[in-house]
Amino acid sequence: MDFNSGGGGGGGANELHNNQFYQCEENKPLLGEMSEGNNNTKLSAGPCKRSLHHCSSGGMRYKLLHEGDIQVCVVKHPRTFLSKILTSKFLRRWEPHHLTLTDSSLTSATPTGYMETSLSYSSIEDLQLLSWDNAPKYCVQLSFPGGTVLLQAANSYLRDQWFHSLQWKKKIYKYRKVLNNPSRWDVVLKEIRALVDMALTSPLQDESIHQAPLHIISTLLAENSNLSTQDHENIIVAIAPLLENNHPPPDLCEFFCKHCRERPRSMVVIEVFTPVVQRILKHNMDFGKCPRLRLFTQEYILALNELNAGMEVVKKFVHSMHGPTGQCPHPRVLPNLVAVCLAAIYSCYEEFINSRDNSPSLKEIRNGCQQQNERKPPMPLRLLRPEPPPPPPATLLPLTANPSPPQPPPPAPSNPAPSIPFSSPKPALPLSPPPSVVNSSEILVELERNNNSANARRKGGPSGSDSEPNLIDCLLVSPAVNTLSIQLPAQADRVLGCFALILKMLSDYDDWRPALASLLQPIPFPKEALAHAKFTKELKYVIQRFAEDPRQEVHSCLLSVRSGKDGWFQLYSPGGVACDDDGELFASMVHILMGSCYKTKKFLLSLAENKLGPCMLLALRGNQTMVEILCLMLEYNIIDNKDTQLQIISTLESTQVGLRMYEQLCDRQRELKELQRKGGPTRLTLPSKSTDADLARLLSSGSFGNLENLSLAFTNVTSACAEQLIKLPSLKQLNLWSTQFGDAGLRLLSEHLACLQVLNLCETPVTDAGLLALSSMKSLCSLNMNSTKLTADTYEDLKAKLPNLKDVDVRYTEAW
Numbered sequence: 008m009d010f011n012s013g014g015g016g017g018g019g020a021n022e023l024h025n026n027q028f029y030q031c032e033e034n035k036p037l038l039g040e041m042s043e044g045n046n047n048t049k050l051s052a053g054p055c056k057r058s059l060h061h062c063s064s065g066g067m068r069y070k071l072l073h074e075g076d077i078q079v080c081v082v083k084h085p086r087t088f089l090s091k092i093l094t095s096k097f098l099r100r101w102e103p104h105h106l107t108l109t110d111s112s113l114t115s116a117t118p119t120g121y122m123e124t125s126l127s128y129s130s131i132e133d134l135q136l137l138s139w140d141n142a143p144k145y146c147v148q149l150s151f152p153g154g155t156v157l158l159q160a161a162n163s164y165l166r167d168q169w170f171h172s173l174q175w176k177k178k179i180y181k182y183r184k185v186l187n188n189p190s191r192w193d194v195v196l197k198e199i200r201a202l203v204d205m206a207l208t209s210p211l212q213d214e215s216i217h218q219a220p221l222h223i224i225s226t227l228l229a230e231n232s233n234l235s236t237q238d239h240e241n242i243i244v245a246i247a248p249l250l251e252n253n254h255p256p257p258d259l260c261e262f263f264c265k266h267c268r269e270r271p272r273s274m275v276v277i278e279v280f281t282p283v284v285q286r287i288l289k290h291n292m293d294f295g296k297c298p299r300l301r302l303f304t305q306e307y308i309l310a311l312n313e314l315n316a317g318m319e320v321v322k323k324f325v326h327s328m329h330g331p332t333g334q335c336p337h338p339r340v341l342p343n344l345v346a347v348c349l350a351a352i353y354s355c356y357e358e359f360i361n362s363r364d365n366s367p368s369l370k371e372i373r374n375g376c377q378q379q380n381e382r383k384p385p386m387p388l389r390l391l392r393p394e395p396p397p398p399p400p401a402t403l404l405p406l407t408a409n410p411s412p413p414q415p416p417p418p419a420p421s422n423p424a425p426s427i428p429f430s431s432p433k434p435a436l437p438l439s440p441p442p443s444v445v446n447s448s449e450i451l452v453e454l455e456r457n458n459n460s461a462n463a464r465r466k467g468g469p470s471g472s473d474s475e476p477n478l479i480d481c482l483l484v485s486p487a488v489n490t491l492s493i494q495l496p497a498q499a500d501r502v503l504g505c506f507a508l509i510l511k512m513l514s515d516y517d518d519w520r521p522a523l524a525s526l527l528q529p530i531p532f533p534k535e536a537l538a539h540a541k542f543t544k545e546l547k548y549v550i551q552r553f554a555e556d557p558r559q560e561v562h563s564c565l566l567s568v569r570s571g572k573d574g575w576f577q578l579y580s581p582g583g584v585a586c587d588d589d590g591e592l593f594a595s596m597v598h599i600l601m602g603s604c605y606k607t608k609k610f611l612l613s614l615a616e617n618k619l620g621p622c623m624l625l626a627l628r629g630n631q632t633m634v635e636i637l638c639l640m641l642e643y644n645i646i647d648n649k650d651t652q653l654q655i656i657s658t659l660e661s662t663q664v665g666l667r668m669y670e671q672l673c674d675r676q677r678e679l680k681e682l683q684r685k686g687g688p689t690r691l692t693l694p695s696k697s698t699d700a701d702l703a704r705l706l707s708s709g710s711f712g713n714l715e716n717l718s719l720a721f722t723n724v725t726s727a728c729a730e731q732l733i734k735l736p737s738l739k740q741l742n743l744w745s746t747q748f749g750d751a752g753l754r755l756l757s758e759h760l761a762c763l764q765v766l767n768l769c770e771t772p773v774t775d776a777g778l779l780a781l782s783s784m785k786s787l788c789s790l791n792m793n794s795t796k797l798t799a800d801t802y803e804d805l806k807a808k809l810p811n812l813k814d815v816d817v818r819y820t821e822a823w
Contacts, residue, residue, distance in 0.1 A: 067164070071213035072172035074107040074116075078159035081121040101159060108176050110183075113149075126156065128180040136170055147173065171211050178205060179219055186227050192238055199224060199245045207248055217253045221246065225258035239266060240275050250283045254291070260299035264306040271310035280307050281324075288328055289337040294346050304343075305351045312505045321505070325512050334518045341519045345526050348506040352542075355499040356535045493535050503536070507545035514552040524553050524564035528574065537578065543585040547592060550575050554596045562599045576600075581621035590625050597622075598632040608758045611636070611645045619651075623658045626665060634665045638672045678707060683736050686710040692718040699728045706731050713737060720744035720767070726752030733759035740765040744791075750777025757783050769793040769816070775801040782808035789814040797822050 078101040105116040111129075115122030126149070133150035137157065145166035149156040160166035182202050189195040206220045224246055228234070234242075243266070255263060263283075267276060284307045287300050294301040311320045328344070329335045353360070495503065513523050527549070536542050553561055553575070567574035577583055581590040600610065614622055614636060626633035637655050639645075646652050659665035687710045693702060702724060714735050719728070720742045729752035732738065738760060744767050753773055756763070757780040764786050768778075774796040781787065787809050792802075793816045802822035806812065817823050 066210060067167065068212045069164075069168040069171050069210055071175065071211045071215060072108060072168055074105065075169070076103065076105050077169065078102070079104045079106075079115075079121050080157040080159065081154060082157065083154035106158075108172060110176070111180055113173070121156070126151065128177040129184075131173075131177055134170065134174055134177065136166070149173070171209070175209060175211055175216070179223075182220075183223055186223055189227065189231065192234070195227075196238075196241055196245060199242060203246055203249055214253075217249050218256065221249055221253065221256050221259060225256050225262065228262045229258050236270060240273065243275050243279050247279045250279075251286070254287060254297070254300060255283065255303070257297060257299040260297075260303040263303050264299075267303075267306040267310040271313035276307065276310045280310075284308075285328065288340050288343045291339060291343055294343070294350075298350075301347055301350055304347045305354075308347070308509070309351075309502060309505060312501070318505070318508055321509065322512055325509065329516055329519070335516070341513065341522050342526065344509065344513060345523065348509050349531055351502055351506045352536055353533055355495055355503045356493065356533045359493060359535055360533055493539070495539075500541075503539065503542055504545070507542050511545050511548050514549040520552065520556055521558060521560045523549075524556075524561045528564040529568045530573070530575065530578065534584075537584050540587070543587070547579065547585065547587075550579060551592060551595065554592065554599050557599075559603050562596070562603060565596050565600065577617070580618055581624065590621055590630075593618075593621060594625055594630050594632050597636060601632065601635070607754055608643055608645065611640055611643060615640055615645050623655065626658050627661055629662045629664060631664055634659060634662070634668050637665075638668050642672055642675070679734055681710060682706060682734055683712045684710040685712040687713050689713050690716040690718075692720075693722050693724075695721040697722040697724065699724050699731075702728050703731050706734065711735060716740040718742040719746055719748075722746055724748060726750070726755075728752070729755040732756060735760075737762075739763060742767040743771055744768075745770040747772060750774055750780075753777035754780045757781055760784070762786050765789040767791040768795055771795060779804065781805060785809065785811065787812055791816040792820060793817065794819045796820070 080101050102120045102122070104120075104122050106122070107114045107116065109125075112125040112127045114125040118124070130151045131149050132152065133148070135148045135150075137146040137148045138144065145160045145163050147158040147160070147166055147170045149158070158166075158169055160169055182198065185198055186195060186202075202220045202223070206217050209216055224242065228239075228242065239262075243263075263280065266273065267280070270276070284304050287304055291297075291300060308321060308324070311324060312318060314320050325344070328337075328340045330337075335341070510523075510527075513519055530537075550565070553565055556562055565574060565576045567577070576593075576596055578585045579596070580586060580593040583593075586593065597614075622633045622636050626637050637659055641652065641655060646655065656669065659669040691711075691714055693705070697719070702719070715737050717732070717735070717738060717740070721744065723746070724743075725747045726749045728748070732741070732752075733755060739762060741756075741760075741763060748768070749772050753768075754777060761784060763784055766781075766784075766787060766789070769791045770793070772795075773792075775798055778792065778795070778797060778801050781790070782805060788811045790805075790809075790812060797817060797820040799822040802817055802820075806815075
């Protein structure tokens, strides 16, 4: 049946003269549909419009239908008396169909009978709700040239849902056709406003209700790029209401980005784009699905930076995103802001990164083009690299307590991190010559050559490490590459400075600092940026904030995210690519880490292997934290080499504070030797309510070299008593039942009491963080974790790593 064929006659009106029609749309010009007044009291478009506004504020809501089952009846306009009889209501039949509402027509899944051909939206002249006085039928009437289509639903709600869905599809189809071929832009602007008004007042609830108009408008703008700036701003203002609760589509984001770049001081940026960007930062879950949202946010922030107040405006915007309280109510704001900052920083070095690793550029990724065989040759960049200095005269540092015979100078190290080479020459730092401009390909060759040689020296060196080169190795393979820097264009330099300052702002919020530290822990920056003096200076403030934060979850992120990869601790240590303060920040980081739960052998071993030189240099300059580090290395026997021990002793004796702490260490060692002397009891039980000080006083009163069983049950000892417990070499059984012994104490015990066999932690505040450290105590055969915060995963891990564990109590825990 062809619904698009013409027809004549007016018998349809006589056929349905007993019916009541609630007309909701008339076949009139599209421009006037949304601008008619609502003073008409007849059953026409006026009351329909009032009904729609009522629905939008508090009436019924419907989901947009895309398909569904419904009864269909077609009534053709009769031309003869016989056709009137054949189309009378007594001879009509209803056919069940599964109808689909496509973008352009109403189609049946079974194209037979009434729905043999699709019904185009353009052929629908009128759309009405229909009901009978004496029959409970719920119908929608679709008038087309030559007849009428009746759709009968099961109830009034389903009928209204079909009515509003068909009405929406029909109007969107009309607007798409009208705006596809614009003639006069003043008329187009009115049509856009009407389209926006229709989307805002529709009773349908669906994501496409607001997205479809935005896609139509974005297509219009993409196909008409020669519009004037005033037309651009008028269109942006017209669609602003739709953007209050919806993200702009990708094409519209490109249009917004262009406007931010070309007219950053436009009031549209402040008045229209600000709420849009705020919504993106608050609600976006993954920039990877729509990278142009991130690009638009980036361009918006750069537009704010172009205003007269510059970064002050950006700072106010960041503060508005956080909110006035101490806790930001929107958890997605921080990760989204960090993602925007990282993408912007990478974009500054995009050309160099692409020429370095031949990877697709950010622009190509955004455009979906990842064909590497069509890439352009690497673009020459201005790279600043001082020429290698001539070898300076050697100098000696008289720091050895027991001078050894002179030795020839060692070969030049592959890692330029400064150390204290006792009894070996140390070159003085020369003045840097003027920078030279080189091509990126030259730097690539030199980086690769030095990297390979550094790897060869690393594998053949005394440490015997054969790990892959990490971030710092790539930058510190030679003095020439260490001073490598890239001269960015002025615009890229402003972008880098802007987003580095935003990271600095983010670190000032206490509630954001833990998550920010976690996000930045892997050092997610291009290594070229880490050689940029201005960038590392701003970033140093962020790292300093992490180092000053007393929360363990914050300052623990200063360490590397995994073994074999450098972290901020290594980056800002003396000799690191970002260190410009002779180790002040490094000392601050060591101080906060030592004050936390990192006063362990593992941390000290790492310092001794990688940063012993910087530690000794800072201790020589009187840094108290480094003096304490060296004393602990001696106390815990971290250093095996006798010459190195003597060098550390000489360093300690070179300063007043070092000498005092070394004398205290000697006193403790004498007391420890007396404590560990064979003799004393084999079993010892402290009275209840005893404290850490009581235990220390007791153990300092005699010899406890034979002590194997110690009970501190129901005392007031804490993790601090672990410093005394690790001095008992023969301890095999330890009872800490109902004490305040925590995770920090467990970590210390696990490193020093390897022969412990029985441990009772019943009713102690230990958690998984401390219990996991017990996996290194291979001698444990009995472990009581009753009434602790043990989880099932940690319990399974301990069972797998402790082969001798036979007696375990996990009652009243999650693992029970």
